Amino acid sequence: MAAVTTTCGYCGVGCRLEALADGDRIVSISPALDGPANEGHTCIKGRFAHGFTRSPDRLRTPLIREDGELRPASWEQALERIVSELGRIKTAHGPDAIAGLASSRATNEDCYAMQRLMRAAIGTNNIDNCSRVCHSPTSFALRRSFGLSGATGSFTDIDRAEVALMIGVNPTQGHPVVGARIKQAALRGCRLITIDPRRIELADYGAIHLSPRAGTNAAVVLGLCHVIRRDGLVDQEFIAARTEGYESLAELLENCTPEATEEITGIPAADLEAAAHLYGEAASASLLWGLGVTEHKYGSEVVQLLCNLAMMTGKVGKPGSALLPLRGQNNVQGSSDMGALPDVYTSYRPVDDDEVAASFEAEWGVPLSRRKGLTIPQMFDAAIAGELKAMYVFGEDVAQTDPDTAHVAAALENLEFLVCQEIFENETTGFADVVLPASSFLEKEGTFTNAERRFQAVEAAIPPPGEARTDFEIIGEVSRRLGHEMGWESPWDALDEIARLTPQYGGVSRKRLGRDGLQWPVREDGTDSPILYDASFDRPGGRGHFAALPYKAPGDSADEEFPLILVTGRVLQHYNAGTMTRRTANVDLVDRDRLEIHPDDAARLWIGDGDRVSVRSRVGHIEIEAQVNTQIEPGHVFTSFHFPETRTNLLVGQSSDVNTSCPEYKVVAVDVRPFSENPSFEPALGTAG
Amino acid sequence: MSTVTVDGVEVEMEAGATLLDAAKAAGRWVPTLCFDERQAPFGACRVCLVGLADSPKPVPACTTPCRDGMEVETEQPAARRVAGAVVELALSELPGRPAAGTELARVAERLDVTEPRWPGAVHERRGDLRHPYLALQHELCISCGRCVRACDEVQGAFALTATGRGFEANIAAGLDAGFEDSTCVSCGACADTCPTDAITEIGLLPQLSEE
Known part of the structure; x- marks a missing residue:
């Protein structure tokens, strides 16, 4: 039997796990005692839910569609079909008629390879990943308000916080190890504020629970800010020294009284005031949020408002005062960091920035498009309009998980060619012309980046089943056959390339990751960053930006027919x-x-x-x-x-x-x-x- | 900060450190059964006893705070005699030898405890395999309390309880209705910490019986 230390492939907490295998089967998984995010703990999913790796219905050979049916095929046949179809479509309709999706469950190196495949081998920026449908608003807002797209601190800040405010997140269900950490903090005296239309389990351990009507988060946060300003709980010194734009926010807050807030949200004014005082008066307080904040019409604005709340009370960039977006999948952070997005290269640098694009052109030896690509919803619209002809979907079941299933199905139906790279047949592979059998997180190596911006090593505990291959191998092979040789022996070569081309990750290397991982930005000498913005924000002038964004009604609301x-x-x-x-x-x-x-x-x-x-x-x-x-x-x-x-x-x-x-x-x-x-x-x- | 000498090795310890921490810092082994670094020290099993200069009796290393100038002897004969007897008593109640690889088996081996000298009642086999992942083997429970504390202090599910007294002392999930009918969240922290496999993974049971 052999044991490896690896990183969990379920949620974004990033538990370090010891996986024990006997030949090609996982025997058991236990938490690594020294895991920085999990400290010797894990949950039902990380510890027990590994049996899927040898489920009898795992994809073990490639499948290609013939006479309307998917049937087993050789790798040679499958790859040839991909190369000839993508080649034909590119010649006939141009590279922008093709789009790819990277996976937030895959490694950084897989995602980096996927965006390189689309950009360098195909020639389009039509690359996106499933964080589009979960935390893209967080990424957008954190960049606008603070500069960098990541949590401002670490999970250890929860242990040091006097108050933890949670909005639109249910950690004991979605992120159980962080949920357990918050519960333990609460039992030791950390006071919790929970804000959610459901009375989540942690509300029972908290000081106060607010239940807003769904879609009114912005009004809640503005109301909290109003009370903090009205009652003199603002950190004037921090605002003056570190931020810009407070005046226009202050003006907006004028009318966001607890009474007005109650009208919109249904939260009793006194509860809102109590919560604002709890947060505002604490010496340290952390903010946690999840998809209950982001998956809204104004989700990105609510994240900006949360940044306002932290800045006006000076509760950012200090131990115990962190903003911690809890990421849904293991590598939501990393898949976007790696530039698997239609508008940016690694570390969120725009595709139309000539200097950045030129550095990738020099490394890859091909000219690169400066035109922004399509987001996932735009891809489906373009497929229905007949402009997008082919998609390469890697590790995402869009037909089950994306909104408006009927619209997605129509889009997939309308494509001339669809490749799915998967570990199981799913709703989306039902539309595929070629299905490639790939690998789970226990069968590959590379890195994941958790919700604390921590690069952590992933090691293979077992081989892929049957003829299945690692995603990294598959993408490299497809690229090679399309005429673009990536030139990597292993994912670790890709990681070196990522570090070489991305100043924020400059000091990351396999050797330096060790057992603790590295939290980006990582300097050339290997120094990492558990806390961001302790001295200044990563924006022009080093100042954080207050966004004066009023509450606006959600995209849908109850009426007589749909109450x-x-x-x-x-x-x-x-x-x-x-x-x-x-x-x-x-x-x-x-x-x-x-x-x-x-x-x-x-x-x-x-x-x-x-x-x-x-x-x-x-x-x-x-x-x-x-x-x-x-x-x-x-x-x-x-x-x-x-x-x-x-x-x-x-x-x-x-x-x-x-x-x-x-x-x-x-x-x-x-x-x-x-x-x-x-x-x-x-x-x-x-x-x- | 305090300076503590463990078996002649001087170590500097932070405030709040215990003699067990000091022994570890000095690279000396001290047996433990109820200790888990993820939990607050409990001091129940008396297996971590060490000798202390100027102390009339051995002291438990896991709950004794370091004080400047302490001199610790990890293998003090009286301390080891008590520790061995405690382990021997635990073994004497089990229906068989502890499974190889368990913490209890390792500690027994290092303390040279083999066949218990005291024959008598042993626990009857009582298994509970209702949960899809977690197996309870009540007969193997030595009442160290680690599972209960893991459930409380690590996870916060409060699903496990210590039950009974003396020979009848054991653990129960919920109101002894099994894990599924308790507040258990199936995190497995109890199985992870259990030193005897009284709680273990169902998937590992065939392996255990093979050995």
Whole structure:
């Protein structure tokens, strides 16, 4: 038996794991005692949910479509088909008729190779990754307000914070190891403020819980800022020395009174005031958020408002005072850092910056396009319009996870050629012309970057099954056959290239990563950065930017026809599309998605616990089992999206973040009706008089 | 800061450090059973006893704070005799030898504890395999409390409880209805810390029986 120390491939916490393997099977996984993010702990997914790696339905050979059916093929046949089809389409329609998606579950080196494939071998900036649909608003806002696209501190700041404010995030379910850390901090005296339309578990350990109506986060944060300013809790010194634009924010805050906030959000004015005082008076306080903030029409603006809140109280760049966006997938941070985005190279440097583009041209020996490429939603629109002809989708089940499933299906249907690089057949491979069998995180090497900006090493514990290959090998081979030799022996050569071409990651190398990893920026001498902005922000003049952004109504809202607001999210036992966790014994614990509904709403609709219900939105319709509980606020319903048969995303429309086109998954007006032949709910006769 | 001498080796220790920390810093081994660096020191098992100059009795290394000038003897005969007896008592209640590779087996081996001198009642086998990942083997529990503390102090699920007294002392998930009917979040921290495999991964059980 052999053991390797590697990094978890589930959420963005980045637990270091010891994986013990016997031949080609994982025997067990335990947490590394010295893991900087997990400190000897991990969760049900990281520790137990590894059985999917040898699931009988793993893709073991390439598949190609013939006469409408996918059938097993040799690598030679599959690669030849890819090269001839992509070549034909590029010649006939130009390189911009082709688009690629990198994966936030894959390594930095895989993602870097994928963007190089699209940019250098194909010749287009049509490259994006699934952080588009989760934390792109965070990235946008942090760059606008502070300069760099990453958490300002580390998870250890939670241990040092007097107060932790959590908004739109449910760490005990989505990021269990950080959730446990927050809970322990709370038990030691850290005071928690939780803000969410669901009463999340940590609310029970907190000082105060605020339940805003879905889509009104901006009003909540502006209200908090109003009280902080009104009651003299601002850090004038910090504002004067370190920031710009406070005056226009102050003007905007004037009208954001607790009463006005209550009107919009439904949060009692006194609760808002108490929360503002708790945060404002603390000597140190950290802010954590998740997709409950970002996946909204104005998600990127709310992140900017959170940055305002931290800056006006001087709670950034200090131990215990960090802004920590909790990233959904293991490498959401890294896939974007690596330039797998249509407008930037590594470290968010614009594709139309001549100096940057020239440095990549020199390294890769090909001319590179200065024109921005398409984002994921734009790709689907272009496919429907007939402008985009081919896609190469790597490690993302867009047909299950992206919003407005019917629209995505129409787009995929309309493509002339679709390549999927996957570990399982899924909803998207159903549209594919070629499917390439790839590798899970336990079968490859390279690096992931966790939510603390920490590069950590990934080591292979087992080989890929059957004829499957690592993603890095596959992308390199496709590129070679398209005439662009990347010239790397292993992912570690790619990491060296990334460091060479990216000043922010200049000091990163396999050797330096060691067991603790490195938090970027990493200087040439290997010094890393657990805390950002301790002296100045990374913007012109070194000043943080206050954005005066008023509250605006969400893209969807309840009305007579669709009276409830659907919010979607994760449960502890499963992970996103469920591709991995559904193929483990985790399904013995949770085997379906359920619709959480408040008892008041359930009673009004004659819905009982366990009843099947129909859920209809403006764009789609699904059926699901109801779970009546008081976690969710009246007027809202909640469901996860882990099981493809639920097709939750049929309900989500086209509304998306104004700056980053991240879909508005969190506010969908729906109509819920009982759908059971034998409803368990027995309506009681009203008492007369 | 304090200066402590462990088996003749001088070490400088930070405020709040324990004698166990000092022994580690000096590169000396001290046996432990109820200790886990992820948890607050508990001081229950008395296996980490060490000799202390000018102290009439051995002291537990895991809960004794360092003070300037302390002189520690890790292999003091009285301390080791008690530690060995504690381990021997634990073994005497088990239905078989502890599985190789467990912390209990390793500590017993290093303390040269083999067959317990005291025959008598041993725990009857009582397994609980209802959870998809976590197996309970109650007969192997030595009541060190590590699983309960891992659940409380590391995860914060509060799903495990110490039950019974004396020979009947054991652990229970929830109200002894099993992990699934408790507040367990299946993180596995209990299996990770258990020194005897009383809680272990179901997937590892065949391996254990093969050995």
